Amino acid sequence: MQTARTVLEQKIRERRQTLQEFTVWAEAFARDRGEPATLSVRHLQRLVAGQTPSGKPVGRPRPATSRLLEAIFGVGIDVLLASPGSDTDHKDAYTPWQPFLNIGAASTSIPQDKAPAVQTSSARVDMAQSFAWLDARSGWNSETTRRMVTSRLASLAADEVLDRPARRRKVGRSQIARAVADYYGAAELGHHFYSVTCGDTEIRTSVLTCDQWLNLGCQLGMGNDRVALRSDASVVQEVVASDRAIDRLAEATAQGIRMANMPLYRLLDLKVRPGTISAEVGTVPFIEYAVSMDLLENELIDALAAGTPDQLPLRDHYLPNLDSALNLSGRLCAGGVLALCAIARPPDLYRGERDYAIVVQQRSSHVLNAAQRLSVIPKGFHQPMTDLHADAQLTSTLLREMEEELFGRTDVDNTVEGTCAAAPLHPGRMSEPMRWLTANPSRVRMECTGFGLNLVSGNYEFACLLVIEDDEFWARYGGEIEANWEASELRLYSSRDHQLVGDLVGDESWSNEGVFAFSQAIRQLHESSDERSRLPVLRLNHGDCSNWY
Numbered sequence: 001m002q003t004a005r006t007v008l009e010q011k012i013r014e015r016r017q018t019l020q021e022f023t024v025w026a027e028a029f030a031r032d033r034g035e036p037a038t039l040s041v042r043h044l045q046r047l048v049a050g051q052t053p054s055g056k057p058v059g060r061p062r063p064a065t066s067r068l069l070e071a072i073f074g075v076g077i078d079v080l081l082a083s084p085g086s087d088t089d090h091k092d093a094y095t096p097w098q099p100f101l102n103i104g105a106a107s108t109s110i111p112q113d114k115a116p117a118v119q120t121s122s123a124r125v126d127m128a129q130s131f132a133w134l135d136a137r138s139g140w141n142s143e144t145t146r147r148m149v150t151s152r153l154a155s156l157a158a159d160e161v162l163d164r165p166a167r168r169r170k171v172g173r174s175q176i177a178r179a180v181a182d183y184y185g186a187a188e189l190g191h192h193f194y195s196v197t198c199g200d201t202e203i204r205t206s207v208l209t210c211d212q213w214l215n216l217g218c219q220l221g222m223g224n225d226r227v228a229l230r231s232d233a234s235v236v237q238e239v240v241a242s243d244r245a246i247d248r249l250a251e252a253t254a255q256g257i258r259m260a261n262m263p264l265y266r267l268l269d270l271k272v273r274p275g276t277i278s279a280e281v282g283t284v285p286f287i288e289y290a291v292s293m294d295l296l297e298n299e300l301i302d303a304l305a306a307g308t309p310d311q312l313p314l315r316d317h318y319l320p321n322l323d324s325a326l327n328l329s330g331r332l333c334a335g336g337v338l339a340l341c342a343i344a345r346p347p348d349l350y351r352g353e354r355d356y357a358i359v360v361q362q363r364s365s366h367v368l369n370a371a372q373r374l375s376v377i378p379k380g381f382h383q384p385m386t387d388l389h390a391d392a393q394l395t396s397t398l399l400r401e402m403e404e405e406l407f408g409r410t411d412v413d414n415t416v417e418g419t420c421a422a423a424p425l426h427p428g429r430m431s432e433p434m435r436w437l438t439a440n441p442s443r444v445r446m447e448c449t450g451f452g453l454n455l456v457s458g459n460y461e462f463a464c465l466l467v468i469e470d471d472e473f474w475a476r477y478g479g480e481i482e483a484n485w486e487a488s489e490l491r492l493y494s495s496r497d498h499q500l501v502g503d504l505v506g507d508e509s510w511s512n513e514g515v516f517a518f519s520q521a522i523r524q525l526h527e528s529s530d531e532r533s534r535l536p537v538l539r540l541n542h543g544d545c546s547n548w549y
Contacts, residue, residue: 008080009048011073019044030068032166033365037064129261130287138242152250167305169372172508179309180206180455184322194452195541196519198505206512207452218277220395220446225277227392245291256366261287265382267333267460281392289334297369297457319458335460337397338379340521344471355532356495361487375514378405385424394462399425406481407431433477443470449520454513463517465524495533502536
């Protein structure tokens with residue numbers, strides 16, 4: 001047999017696939033992971049040859065194609081395009097977030113349909129802190145978690161890795177909200193599940209809220225959001241199902257989900273009134289959340305996909321009723337801040353009059369929750385960077401997420417590497433767009449529009465609206481807005497497009513917290529009667545939700 005010209009060609013041969021068969025499989029893999037990548041046979045022929053038909057070295061493929069090939073084979077694109085046995089072949093070309101996999105690669109002794117999702121001889125699990133934490137919490141000997149995760153990875157078939165996200169995507173947002181309402185029954189004590197009506201469409205969610213938590217109109221960055229850190233607060237969240245925790249860590253590794261065991265804020269107390277938010281928070285290791293409360297989302301969706309919605313043992317333990325959900329200090333209540341970003345634009349020959357560009361994201365397959373669902377952007381966990389007290393303010397999280405998710409700053413992304421800068425949001429470190437925005441307070445308006453508890457996972461959600469008022473920003477920096485790895489795509493909607501925005505509200509692809517924040521922001525933009533907006537009317541539904549379904 002002819003010697004393989006590149007590592008990529010060698011690995012495809014090891015799979016016992018033709019180039020045509022591999023491209024079909026790879027494109028199906030990309031669709032299941034929500035990657036916007038395509039791979040033609042002609043392109044693959046050039047890549048495996050390492051050169052173009054004219055004999056010139058083949059250049060790097062598009063980023064989406066690179067990510068796709070790296071995810072399939074578990075090594076960097078530079079290694080795949082190198083000659084077998086070259087120095088590059090032996091270099092560690094992983095980046096911290098890539099899956100440590102060789103998905104679907106068959107050895108000579110394993111049938112292709114039973115190939116392990118991970119070849120354990122080359123698997124590299126890089127979550128040492130999380131493993132050590134679970135060892136200590138479970139009373140296990142050191143390295144027990146690592147060995148169990150590696151063993152679980154070896155038993156995961158490629159089809160299982162691919163099929164699970166695809167099954168979950170088929171479960172719509174309304175189905176999830178209905179299941180939550182059925183589980184908890186009628187809300188009491190003035191609380192209700194958030195619901196709005198747009199035209200003839202009623203949008204119901206799993207977000208528990210009350211009238212006092214809505215229409216806050218709290219201007220952020222002006223001292224109106226007072227979030228205090230309580231260092232004496234500690235509630236140990238019991239890990240009731242260590243096997244589920246191992247499965248979660250193995251699945252995260254297999255699917256390339258980024259996890260970093262950094263501190264999260266946990267909500268202990270909340271008091272709100274129009275224009276003001278007062279809260280107390282503690283901190284908790286991220287891994288403690290990931291292997292306890294965060295398991296509830298996928299447990300529910302998997303049960304709905306399997307047709308067994310009453311089989312929810314983790315929910316029965318962690319969040320069995322509304323009293324437990326509202327007992328913030330008695331449970332691990334992590335959460336986040338998410339905002340609809342509306343950017344003023346000048347008149348345009350094709351678009352027409354002045355408007356706001358409304359930015360919406362589809363989440364990528366690499367995020368921990370709400371994967372491949374629609375959401376507002378920015379969206380992030382409420383967590384500190386370097387200053388536990390100062391970073392507790394909602395404004396700090398919003399600015400960090402804007403820098404990370406819209407303006408491309410990787411040094412504030414704690415899933416890539418640790419934070420080395422003492423003051424990550426110091427003006428001297430800000431991106432140019434952010435520095436321009438913050439130089440004049442009138443250029444950007446940040447407002448908290450509502451609060452709720454998403455009972456899919458028990459998370460708290462501060463829904464916000466972020467309005468860039470000066471349309472000079474679009475002319476200067478509109479072309480620099482680009483999502484990071486957390487989004488598989490960005491969508492823009494005009495604030496003057498009544499029909500498209502109305503259709504978007506009812507889209508089943510939303511996460512529940514995403515449509516909550518989006519609806520609250522659209523309501524606020526509509527009520528402002530700005531000449532840039534011609535948005536649909538969203539009517540808030542109040543009261544008892546027991547007869548929704």
